[in-house]
Amino acid sequence: MTDEDHGATRLGRRALLGGAGSLLLAGACSPRGMATIEPVPGPPLDPSRAPSRIVFGSCLDQGLPQPIWQAIAAARPELLLMIGDNVYADAEDEATLREAYAALGRSEGFRQVRAQTPLLATWDDHDYGRDDAGSEYPLRDVSQRVMLDFFGEPADSPRRRRPGVYRADVLGAAPRRVQIILLDCRYFRSELRRGPSRGRYQRSDDPADTMLGAAQWSWLEEQLKIPAELRVLATSVQLLSDDHDYESWGVLPLERDRLLTLIRSTGASGLIVISGDRHHAELSALEGSAAGYPIYDLTSSSLNRPTPHPHELNQHRVGEMVDVANFGVIEVDWERGVVALRIHDERGAARLEHKVALASLTAPRA
Template sequence: MLFAGCSALPVKEPSGPTTIAFGACSDQDREQPIWDAIVATEPDLFVFAGDNIYGDTEDMAVLRAKYGQLESVPGYQRLVGTCPVLAVYDDHDYGKNDGGREYPMRAESAKMCLDVFGVPEDDPRREHEGIYGATIMGDPGRRVQVILLDTRYFRDPIDRGTLNAEERREANVVGWYEPTDDTARTLLGETQWRWLEAELRKDAEVRLIVSTIQAVPWEKGMECWGNMPHERQRLFDLIGSTRAGGVLFLSGDVHFAEISRSEEGPYPLYDFTSSGLTQSPHPTWPAAVNRYRLPGMLHVGENFGLVRLDWDADETQVRMQACTVEGKVAFEQIVPLDRLRAAE
C-alpha cells in the first residue's frame, strides 16, 4: 500500500559488464598500435592472457625493466586509464620459454606480476603460491566470473614428441610435445584444483576461465592442456560435477586467433583464442591440425578478442569477436547463453 503523497521508488535494473576485451603475446620491443583499437571498444575490463611481455630471463631486474617498457607505451597507458586490467603470465613473462615449476625464480616472478598489475596487498592472490585468482562483476542475473588460472607455477614437465621432422609434416604437427600417459603429473597442482572447484561452485551467469594455453585443441604439438590428457579431462569433468554454467575458455599463446569447440564436457565448451597483440605466427602454425576449430573461426595477424554480452535480448547472447589492429571484426561467433548449461 502507498500512503498519500508517496510514490513508488524506482526499481533498480540489474547491471553487469557488457564488453570484456582480452589479448596475449605482446612484445615490448615492437610497436603497439593495437591499444587504440582496444580502447575504442570501451571495454568494462581488459584481461591479459599471458606473454604480456617477452622476459625470458632469471634476472628479475631485466624482467622488471621489460615490464617497464610495456607500462611506458602511451596506448597502454590510455587503456589503464579507461578500465580495470587483470593479468596472468604465460611462459615468456613467467621467465622461461615453455617453463613450469622447475623455473628457479618462480616465486619472484609471481610477486612481480602481481606488483606490476597493481594487485592490492590484501588481495587473496597474494595469500598463496602462484598467481591464480578470481573475481565476480555485476549484479545477480548478470554476473560475470573471471577465473585466472596459473598454468606455470605448479606444472610438471611435459613430454617431447618422438616424431621426426618428416613425420611431423605428414601429421601436420608444428610443435614439439605429445600427450603423456603419466597420470601422476599435474598442470595446476592440488591446491589450485581445490580452489578452482570452490570457485566454480559460486553463483555466476557467465564464467570466463583464462587458461593462457589452449584447453580444447591439443593436436598441434604445442603447449596445451592436452599434453596432460588426464588434467584436461579433469577440467571438463569438474565443470560438470560442480554444475558450473556459462563457461567460456579464453586462451592465447599460439600467435593467431581461433575458436574451438568440444562436445566432451557437460555442454559445448568453447575455447576462444586471441593471440598476437604484436606477434605474427610462423606460416605453418595456423594451418596445423585442429579438429575442434569451428569453420571460418581463424584469423592470422595482430588481434585482440572481445566477449560481448547482450543481457537485454530475449535470450542472452554471448558474442565472441576477434578484432584486427584497425578495430575491424575478423570473425564472430554468437552463442545463446542458455546453451552453455548442462541438461537438467
C-alpha cells in the same frame, strides 16, 4: 609455445642479485641497479558492475610497436584481461624481468587504455620467465612478486600470500553476474616431456602430472560452485585445440578431462574459455563434452607479433584461423541472452564472430 617463440630475441642477461625477497613483499621499490616498476594508473575493478564488453589479449612484445592499443581503446572495453605473455622477459635474473615490465609501463598506448579500463592479468611462459617453463623454473617466486607489483596487486591480496597467480572475481548481481576465473598454468605445472621435434611435446597419461597443482584444483572447484550467469575462464594455453603438439591441455589429457568433468560436477553453467599463446586466433568448440554442454575456447594471440600457421589442423575449429595481430572480445546481450565471441584485428575490424545462447551453456539435469 610456437616456432616464433623459439626464435625470440632474448633481452640481456644479468647476474642474479641476492635478497630478491619473498611473496609477502609488495611494492615497486627498485633494488639497486634494477629498473623501477610502478603500476600504471587506472580504475579499479568494481564488484557491483557486471561487464557487458570484455576485451582480452595475449603475447605482447614490449620491444615492438603496439598500434593495436588504438583499436582496443575504440572498442570501449568495460574490462581488459591480459592472459599471458604480457611481456617477453625470458629471464634468468630479476633485473631482466623488471626491465621487461618497465618497458610495457612506458607504452603510451597501454597507458591510455589502462587509464580508462579496469584490468586483470595472469601469465604464460615468457612473462613467467622462461619459454615453456612450469614448476621447474627457479625464479617463479621472484617473477610472481614482480608481476604483482607491476599490476598493482594490493598488499593484502591472496595472491601476495600464496604461490601462484590464480584469481577469481564475481562481478554484478543476479541475474547478470559475471565470474572471471584466471588460471595459473605455469607455477605448478609438471615439466613436459620433449618429443622428437623441437618445440613439440609428448602427451602424458601419467596421473602424477598436473597442470594446476593440488591447491589450485581445490580452489577452482570451490569457485565453480559460486552462482553466476556467465563465467569467463582464462587459461594461458589452449584447452581444446590438440592436433598440434605444442603446449596445450591436450599434452596432459587427464588434466583436461578433469577440468571438463569438474565443470559438470559443480553445476557450473555459462562457461566460456579464453586462451592465448599460439600467435594466431581461432575459435574451437567441443560438442557433447564431459562438461554436459558445448565448450567454446576463444584463442586470441598475438597483440603485436602474429605467426601464420596456415596448414595447422584443428578438428574443433569453428570458422577460419586469424593470423594477423588481434584481440578478443566477449560481448553479452543480457536482454536476448546471447554472448558474441569475436576476434578483431589491429584496425578494429571483426575477423571472426560466433554467437552463443547463454541457455545452451547448461548441463541437462540428471
